[in-house]
Amino acid sequence: MKKFSKLRIVFIAILLLAIVSAFPALAGGAQEAKEEVGPATISFWHVWGGPRIPLMEKQIADFEAQNPNIKVEDTLIDQGGMDQKYLTAIAGGDPPDAIMVHGARFFPAFASKNALVSLDEYLKKDKMKGEKIWYKAEWETYRYKGKTYGLPLATGGGMFLFFYDKTDFEKVGLDPRKPPSTWQELEEYAGKLTVKKGNKVEKMGFDLIGTGNFPFKEWLFLNNGNCISSDGKKMLFNSKEGVETLQWMVGYTDRLYGGYDNILGFTDKTISSGRVQRAEWYAGNISMHVDGVWHFLQLKSEAPDKKYGVALMPYNSKNTKAKVRNIVEGGWCYSIPKGTKYPDAAWEWLKYTCASEGNLNFFKSQLRPSPVKEFNEDPYFAENNPFWSIVKETLAKSERSLASPAQSEIDVAVIQMTDEAMLHKKSPEDALKWGAEAAQKALDEFWAAQ
Amino acid sequence: MKVIKHTETAVIPRKSRHISMTGKEALWGYIFISPWIAGLLAFSALPILSAIFYGLTRYDIFSPPVWIGLKNYKKMFSDDPLFWKSLYNTAYFVSISVPLRLLIAFTLAMLLNSKIKGLALFRSFFYLPMVVPIVATAILSSWILQPRIGILNYCLRLLKLPAIQWMVTEMWSKPAIILVSLWRIGETMIIFLAGLQGIPTQLYEAADIDGATQRSKLFRITIPMLTPAILFNLVINIIHSFQVFAFAFIMTNGGPLNSSLFYVLYIYRQGFWFFHMGYASGLATVLFLIILIFTILVFRSSESWVYYEAEKR
Incomplete structure (x- = not known):
């Protein structure tokens, strides 16, 4: 009996020791507190x-x-x-x-x-x-x-610079000093720059899904739309501007490339934030490309021979109130x-x-x-x-554009909504309605919990 | 001191000496496993219990948890399509990946069990992917599988086969991840290999004398003798497959259209992206129960198909 209890004590002691040693922070914390007098x-x-x-x-x-x-x-x-x-x-x-x-x-x-x-x-x-x-x-x-x-x-705000390949412009007879400044010009230029073999897209003029992280929100701003009210309580993207924007995105992709499914490989954003797009742009398979202020240094080291120009983002000239306006979240x-x-x-x-x-x-x-x-x-x-x-x-x-504490949830809805519209799973109107409702629900839940 | 001396010297009979030996052995046993027990209590038991508790609260990490009873579970089952979707995706993954993994690992183990030149080299070669960190494997594979510039589709085109839209369509996102996860099969394979080497050779010798074919040797000796290893690998692979996360997290991030949103990825999203720690804990508890049920089922069924040599003796 005695022996047993001794055993038990040793066992418990070892157990405790192991637990304490598993928390080096406990031991370390006590030492650090002493340092407060010294320099920080x-x-x-x-x-x-x-x-x-x-x-x-x-x-x-x-x-x-x-x-x-x-x-x-x-x-x-x-x-x-x-x-x-x-x-x-x-x-x-x-x-x-x-x-x-x-x-x-x-x-x-x-x-x-x-x-x-x-x-x-x-x-x-x-x-x-x-x-x-x-x-x-x-x-x-x-x-x-x-x-x-x-x-x-x-x-x-430095996420949206419009890069274009001057050599490609010259090849198809476009003036390399005049990049597109509106959506309408963008579509016209992209059409000229795109190369298709049958239904297969070999070269893309411009991929409007490959811009930034949330293309819909970015184009919405360039059509004078807004995402969220300034008090952070109401989602605003299911608006006239929103519908126009999503309709244009879907229409553009259908008209130029015969549907979103045809260019999925190009727009693949799964690998390390847009590296695939960048590789295609370096290789000359994409003629116009949106990237951030960090891209100058990348071009210098990764594609030093590229002859490129840089412009402001194109906006929707059909909407008289629209202008160059880059979203900052x-x-x-x-x-x-x-x-x-x-x-x-x-x-x-x-x-x-x-x-x-x-x-x-x-x-x-x-x-x-x-x-x-x-x-x-x-x-x-x-x-x-x-x-x-x-x-x-x-x-x-x-x-x-205000980022709300429910931002990630809203963004997940925006991505799903954009994909569904682009793939014709829903009409742009229905997709927007669904996306805005899902985002609003997330927002309401956040505020209700406050 | 005296008392101890007394017990040590006075109690000579064999029986009690035997007991004191087991006592000592048990002591050392406890000593050796105590780090593991401490780890289990602090890093597994405690988190599991707190997850069950947090699952009954609304908790965003920054403010103290608020008790909301079963509301999280109600939402899960009645008002959250993504819960069902992620469950479906995970079930899809488990039901295809587990049999495939077992089959391939078993085949590889059989091949690596044969006596050929450079065997050690082959064995390390097939185990090597396990040494590569899972993140590196995932990033590398996403380049290999990239539909336009990936080398796999390039090879398919060379063979005049149609290129596959790996990762980027709803249809091909899950198969892509299953394919890549097969890369890390080394552990399962090693266990099969060890099992194969534990099969007594006299069984095969006896079978040879009786003129048994390769096929009947496989089905009447190898597989029955290997059932304990199969059981172990089955359970471990089911558990791991239900927890599939890293490949989807890195390669597709759950997309496109949530087609590769696996259950644990969804937990991560709810917890670390949306700050719904309470809800995420509830989801985790449900997964715990699902895995528990599957494990129990497998163990129950094992009585009828697993053969333990020792039991017969």
Whole structure:
């Protein structure tokens, strides 16, 4: 009997030991608390992988040189798994001191749930006027109910530049100095540039599904439509403009390519966000292509021989109110989660990376624009990018569309609705009706739970 | 101290010595499995129990959970077409992928069990895909299967076969994922191989003397002797197939038109995209029950088809 209980004690002790050792955080947490007196070391999560890794290292080194009291420990997060990482860190109560937040996917949810530190006090203290520093659409994206919860880091409005192949234009007798500026011209040009063998599409003039992530919403903005009311309570895309937009998308694809099924391989967006489209565009199988401000650097390294031009996005000239108007639902911002140890030190880092030379240098080396208006006037950009005026105009013509905390659910409905209409499973009118109802339901559920 | 000495020295009879040996053995046994037990309690039992609890709440991670009783389950069964759709997709996947995996793994194991030159090389070659991370496999395969520029369709065209719209149509999204998931068959194969090597050779020798054909040796010796391994692989593959996630997550993200929206992908969507953690937990609980039922059914049925040599002795 005695022996047995001894056994049991040993067993329980070992079990406990194993449990405790399974939580290194418990042991580590106690040690870290002592460090508070010393200089601050802030942890920072971001997604700047690939060629941006050395740029980030340099940015941190420069910042630490200016702020010898603050050390920055950065962690590169994979975009695919970031949903889980962020949510578990916040739910677990031990978030990093500063995080990179996606404007549409996370920002509204984080802000509405009070998970981020309001930055207005800091802005006031440092006499920074947000609307003067950043583009309006960028700045507004990171405000929620009149408060600021993030500083714009990269441009959300820089997603829509219209690239076209000058060599292809010349081949079919189009003027390479005159890219299409309206939907109607776009269709005409695309028709001339498309090559078909029987019913099989060999070369595409332009694929309007391959633009950005949510083509319907993007074209809707170029037809003067809106997605959601400014208070975030009502979906607006089932409108006259919405019907026109979806009808045009379906009609265009049917007229030019004989239906969406005929071009599914081209529009395949399943592999690493649009890489297939990009490969087709490099290979000369697509003549006109929409891409973001980061695409200049990609073209330089991946298709250096391509002769291309860049233009503003084409809009619907049949709608007299329509004009070039690019939807911004969210780029990236830097924020400070609630419950961190060093919010003040994190603020210094935010200021440096989003509004100071740290930001300028970071984007200069990538040849892409900063959300800080005056930085884009730096002559270096115009000297190194012949299309710089188009880039600036594109940013200036961006307009914010509110991303609601039910955004992901709404987007899933929008994608399904677009696919169903494109594949003729539903008429554009029915698809829109269904999509708007599904999105509205998600929105209502969110607000009802508040 | 004294007391212990007394027991150790005074109790000489064989019986009690035997008991103390088992006690010691049990102690060491517990010591060796304690990390696993701790892991099981902390990382499996606890999450399972909390998932059952959260399934009865509305929970968005940021604010504390709100008790809503069975509302999540009511919504699932009466007001959520995607629940049924994802269940159907998963059932489709399980019913095709599990038999296919078992068949192919068994065939490979048979081939790798023959005595030929360079056997070790072949064995590592067929196991190698298991070493490649699943994400890398998925990304690579999506390039291979890409309908226009993928190498698989290129080969099909060379053979004058029609190219297939892998991944991009409702019809071909699930088959594409089944095909790719077959790539990671190594584990199932290794277990079959181990099972094959455990079959006593005298059985085959006896059969040879009696003039048995290859075919009857396969059906009367190999397969019956392998049934415990088949049972194990069947259960494990059913469980894993119900949880299919990574390939669909990376290759199709559930599309087109939700045709590859598998159940776990749907759970992920509800939880991590839509912040409906309560609902996602409810979905997870239902999946847990489904898998449990299937496992019980398989184990029940196994009594009539699995042959354990040891039982007969």
